[in-house]
Amino acid sequence: MPNLATNYLGLDLSSPIIAASSGLTDSIEKLIELEVHGAGAIVLKSLFEEEIIMEMDEKIHAMTSRPYVYPETFDYMDEDPQEDTVRKYLRLIKEAKAAVSVPIIASINCVSAQKWTYFAREIEKAGADALEINLFVLPTDMNRTGDENEQIYYDVLKTVKDQVALPIALKISPYHSNLSNLIKRLDDMNVDGIVMFNRFYSPDFDIKDLSVTNGQILSGPDDYKNSLRWTGIMSERVKCSIAATTGIHTSESIIKHLLAGADAVQLASVLYKNGPEYIDVLSKEIYAWMEEHGFKSIRDFKGKMSQSKSNDPAAFERVQFMKQFRNFVM
Numbered sequence: 001m002p003n004l005a006t007n008y009l010g011l012d013l014s015s016p017i018i019a020a021s022s023g024l025t026d027s028i029e030k031l032i033e034l035e036v037h038g039a040g041a042i043v044l045k046s047l048f049e050e051e052i053i054m055e056m057d058e059k060i061h062a063m064t065s066r067p068y069v070y071p072e073t074f075d076y077m078d079e080d081p082q083e084d085t086v087r088k089y090l091r092l093i094k095e096a097k098a099a100v101s102v103p104i105i106a107s108i109n110c111v112s113a114q115k116w117t118y119f120a121r122e123i124e125k126a127g128a129d130a131l132e133i134n135l136f137v138l139p140t141d142m143n144r145t146g147d148e149n150e151q152i153y154y155d156v157l158k159t160v161k162d163q164v165a166l167p168i169a170l171k172i173s174p175y176h177s178n179l180s181n182l183i184k185r186l187d188d189m190n191v192d193g194i195v196m197f198n199r200f201y202s203p204d205f206d207i208k209d210l211s212v213t214n215g216q217i218l219s220g221p222d223d224y225k226n227s228l229r230w231t232g233i234m235s236e237r238v239k240c241s242i243a244a245t246t247g248i249h250t251s252e253s254i255i256k257h258l259l260a261g262a263d264a265v266q267l268a269s270v271l272y273k274n275g276p277e278y279i280d281v282l283s284k285e286i287y288a289w290m291e292e293h294g295f296k297s298i299r300d301f302k303g304k305m306s307q308s309k310s311n312d313p314a315a316f317e318r319v320q321f322m323k324q325f326r327n328f329v330m
Contacts, residue, residue, distance in 0.1 A: 002290035003297040004283065008041065008241045008264040009130045009167035009193045011103045015040035016258060016298060017279055020245055020266035021107040021132065024276065028092070028099050037279040041103040043132050043266065044096070047089050049110035052119050086119070093126035103129040105169070111136055113155035120160045130167040133160065134198055139175055146177045153182065157189055169193035169243065173200070174226055183234055193241035194234070195266065196227045218269035223247025228260055235261020235306035249273075251285035261303035 004015045019025055019039045026045035034042055089106075096104045106128040110116060123131055133156060139149050153170065160168055174197045176182050183194055202215030224247035231244050244257040245266035254265050271278060295301050303309060 002287055002295060004040075004286065006040070006263055006298045006302075008243060009105075009169055010241075011041065011129055011167065013040035013103065013264065014038075015279075015283060016262070016264040017254065017282060018043060018105075018243065018264050018266045019271065019276075019279075020268040021046045021134070022268040022272070024268065024271055026092070028095050030276075031096050031100050031104075033276045034279070035100045035102050037276045038283045039102060039276075039279055040264065041105060041129075042096070042100070043105040043107050044089075044092060044128075046107040046109040046134055047086070047119075049108065049112065049114070049116045051085050052108075052116040053114065086122075090122055090126040093123065093128050097127040105130045105132050107132045107134060109134040109136060110156065112152060113159045117156070117159045117163065120164045120166070124164045124166045128166065130169060130192070131160070131164070132169045132171055132193075132195065133157075134171040134195075135173070136198065136200065137173065138200055150176065150182055153186065154189065157186060157191055161190065167192035169195055169241070171195035171198045171245075173198055174230065179230065180233060180237075183238060187238040187240045191240050193243060193263075194238070195243045195245055196230050197246055199246050218272060219247045219249075220269075221247060221249040221253070224249075224253045224257070228253075228256055231257055231262045232260035232305065232310075233307050235303050236308040251282045251289065254282060255286060255289055258298060258302050259305040261306040263302070 006013050006016045008016075008018070015038055017039055018041045019034045021043040022045060024030055024034070025042050031042055093104060093106055104127075106123045106126075108116065108119070108131065110133060120131060135153055135156060137149055137152050139146070153172070157168065157170060168191060170186060170191055170193070172182070172194060186194065199219060204213045204215040205211075206213045224244070227244040227246055227248075231242055235242060241263045242261060243264045243266055244260075244262045245268070247269075248254060248257065248265050248267055249270040257265050267279075290296075293301070
């Protein structure tokens with residue numbers, strides 16, 4: 001049987017299929033089920049920057065109020081018997097490492113390099129195998145330049161890298177004036193992995209009562225094209241790992257991303273729709289495809305269709321658009 005093993009963030013994975021950060025990765029029972037069905041690694045449900053800062057501020061306020069009148073009381077902050085969200089997260093990491101054998105990747109969802117970054121050290125102490133930082137910087141502030149938006153990425157990476165030895169992956173947005181340059185600069189700063197791409201909340205309009213509503217929460221099976229393009233463009237051009245996510249719902253889309261050069265893929269929406277057991281289905285289909293094409297391992301075909309290895313690099317860019325659509329008719 002073909003071997004699905006891969007390496008992501010310097011971690012050995014038995015499969016390139018990673019359970020993405022979601023409500024499916026927030027308890028030990030769910031993590032065990034994901035491992036049983038073949039997940040190669042698990043990204044824990046994200047803790048938000050605002051949660052970390054809020055609880056830190058509340059704790060500092062409590063410790064500097066009566067009866068805690070001495071500075072030495074800060075030494076005993078960890079003895080607070082009430083388990084807050086932050087400590088629950090650290091406990092989840094510790095229990096996950098004891099309960100499953102696949103790599104456990106912690107996740108922080110943030111918009112800045114502010115006070116939350118100290119928490120990376122706590123994540124490392126708790127035993128996480130890596131940290132994924134999901135940067136939700138939607139460029140809507142007209143008073144902030146593109147360079148200022150991108151500086152947030154560099155600041156977050158440097159601040160966290162200076163504090164921990166953990167492998168760090170950045171889950172990024174495609175909304176940049178020069179995405180390839182951003183990724184290359186992050187690679188030059190020794191980011192361990194790039195996850196393409198995060199999925200922003202999208203509003204919608206209800207035209208009956210003229211209200212703002214939620215857009216589609218889960219991705220669709222055709223939403224993978226952008227991550228496929230940029231995986232193919234950046235593969236072999238950076239030394240860091242690449243994981244693809246958003247819209248990857250089938251074994252075919254998984255194989256496409258591996259051919260483009262991804263080291264792994266992250267799934268969430270399709271697991272919400274079909275359950276963790278669907279990983280078994282996807283794995284069997286990838287096995288069958290590999291056997292059909294004579295591939296013994298992921299290494300045999302990973303990156304085989306990346307832009308850097310393509311006989312037609314323009315197929316990823318505007319020339320192909322001209323070729324396909326100039327004379328397009330229905």
